[in-house]
Amino acid sequence: MSSLAPFKQWVHQHCGLHLEGLAEARLIRAVDALQTEIGTQDSDTLLAHLAHDNALFDRFISQLTVNETYFFREPEAIHWLVDTHLPRRLADKGGPLRLLSAGCSSGEEPYSVAMALLERYGDRAQTLFHITGGDVDQQVLNKAQAGLYSGMAFRALHPALKTRYFTPKERSFQLVDSLRQWVSFRSLNLLAPSAGPIGGPFDVILFRNVSIYFDEATRRQIQRQLKQLLAPKGILLCGVTETLGNDLGVLSLVDDHGIFYFQADNTALPDMAATLAAHDAEPPEAPLAPLLAMPLPAAQPEAPPSSAQCEPTALLQQALEQLNQNRFNEAKALLEPLLADDPWSVDALLLAGLVARWQQQPQQAFDCFKRALYVAPECWPAHFYQAELLRQGELPDNPTQRQRGYAAVVRLLEASPTSSGGLKAILPPLPPGDACFLAKRYAAEQTATQGVG
Template identity: 30%
Template sequence: MQTLEPFQLLIKERCGFAFKANAVHTLETSIRQRMAELGIEELSRYLRVIKFSAEELHKLIDLITINETYFFREKQHFDVLCKILGDRLAGGLHGKIKILSAGCSTGEEAYSIVISLVERFGFGIMENIEVHGVDIDRNAIKAADAAIYRGNSFRTHESMLMRFFVERADQAYELLPVLKQGVRFQVGNLLELHQNPALQGMDVIFYRNVSIYFEREVQQLIFKGLTDILNHDGYLFLGASETYGHDVGILPLIEHGNVFVYHKKRHHAPTRAARPAINNVRRPQSVSVQSPSQALPPLGKGRAARLPQSKPADEKTDVDLKSLFDKALLAAKHKDNNNALGMIDEILAMDASCIKAHALKASILLNLQKLREAGEVCQSILALDEWNIEGYILLGMMARMEGDCETALHRLRTALYLRASCWLAHFFMAEIYAECLDADGARREYSVTLKLLEKQGIDDHGLTLFPLSFSVDQLINLCRHNIHKMASLQQK
């Protein structure tokens, strides 16, 4: 078979999966099976099909994913879960406790959660918990909903488990209906959980023995997304072999009994050293261009892992830096670039970890077509704060200007994983798809851009410096025009 690299890249891009050497054979076998069933002989043609058909891509993913799991895998995690819920019950509950099995496969983990709690607290606990299971494999979710299992799922604690199952004539075992009804399963991409309203505000998340399928960058994106949907004072469980690999400063790792688990403390902050903010104002979720008279978000917020840190600024220096940044931003808006860059260098001499100054510098260099220098500044931004949306948007814009559409799309998707409401990232993706004659992708992204602009206007573009020459109405009309244009191309 011809090279499978385009398939590997596409599946990684859409789902985050990374194929190790021993998994490539599974991919090849799955592709051959689907091509035979569809009567397709050319590999390039099937690649085009899965690019434009989400349904066919799902069918291929269903064949590729390996659903190897069993009840009470790493039993100590369920013991700790019972201890956590026992403490919550003793302290008095305020609403149901929400628990998520992320990458739930065929349901053994999610049902183990329910069974362990019922075993400890009785069936009455069902009134106090809400358990969800999510997996990208549709066949696995169907099996989870059915809750019918055979011997391989019962590798440990079989005698205890059998109390909760009914034996069938086909030598399989079906979970008691009352327990089956205690879990809500759904198909979902782990990179997109933040977009699902039903999965917000989790108290406990099990994300175990799943991250091994993803490359490091995707692992961190998923972990960040899980952190975002986790309530304060919530807990995140990973498999024993995965736990330490995710200790990157996003959540603190604590020991609970004899188990290490991530804990989102009520006043959560990154566990690694962060620079003090220039303003004593909490950093907002979205960043918009502001006039110099408006209060700016903190300029120095972020991690200084690789850049030298300056000494903490006193109150007078805070004011000086803010004033200097205001002037630099105003100069940049008036295209007085040399003066703006000079003031930015002054700011960075006083505070090398000032992310907003780095971002403004990168934007100016980008506008001057100095792509190499702009790229270096963006890498400095991500060294300070690897979840900085502006760094990824700017890198995406640079890649597009260099004609590297694949890298541009990758950077912009990363930005959208961090903040799905950024219309500018969607718009640039639409433009790239249109340039690549991907009418379906362009139409989809223009439609998302249109909805976001109609709902929230143009402020949520994600950049410090973005002088718009169009009004929101003009942008809306442009999107509508391009949607119609892409629809016409699809009909040809």
């Protein structure tokens, strides 16, 4: 096939997407499909079709992102927003307040906020708040508007909420009409939003687990655009592991009892140095990414791998790709023969542990991480995810063991801030800077809780 460079440049120019590393595989598949549909391999011709055919553009862009989302993802931020920030905002400003989920994918995030608001405010919620979801991918917007979900979309949703807001429909579940009619969806290109079609100004913009697709220059440009959509004293809320990577000088970072957000008013807000000093953390050098997202591009190896090494490495990278796309059974099928050949592969054990965790098999996940640490005690991702199983209640908590896990992450990464954690074929699913920051934060929270007692 023809070179990918023109397509990378074109996509970056039009949508800001940074298609390197494992993301390049998605671009290859999208270009292959485009060549088949148009009947040519000429890049100029293909790009011309994309520029003039909106439906073709939508289908092409839809293949380039991992629309990995689910209801009540990072619930602490949603509960803080609904129970703490929005009541404060209502008292200060009055309603109605406007909320935007930027990069909303198939709608789970704005619908989660809507459910949480209904739980707190009842029928008044629909007059107090206007909720909009925006995304560049028209196909996922169509799914959001349809409100039909299944499978892993419900993995973090409380069963009572599922019963209250969904009705069974064949092998899926249909969102109730009152929510579908309340939340509106609009096409939104984050490089060029406008206050006309998308609405606004917004009191809250959710920009969570989206910025992983953009390089730093593009993220800065997007923040400037989103800043224009914020109401006075409005806030921008990012994903928990993206926060430091989005502190780019456009907006000021605020820490409200462990929840980080950005605000445009610079006069009364602490700077990043003060925030980091309070948490005893250093900003990571690399852009931040969610726990299961596109890893950063790998460093070039000192010597090319042998042919015997290529197949396991490729399979491990494919397994990570499947994991990022919530295709857990497919990832498991790739990992099983690898572990049969090498039961002590640190890379395979770590990925198998993550698969088991998302398939709600926490003890199996813990055992995989334990085996990885037996082989490679320096595997800080295994230390981190073991501690997370305990902190998040997926296994009965053991405060001493949890504290020891986070302490190991901090010790290993302070000694070697760019450590791969003993992984040879894949990059750590969580960037080292994020892991060190979060481990310090969670360890500090535990210490404070113990001190109160």
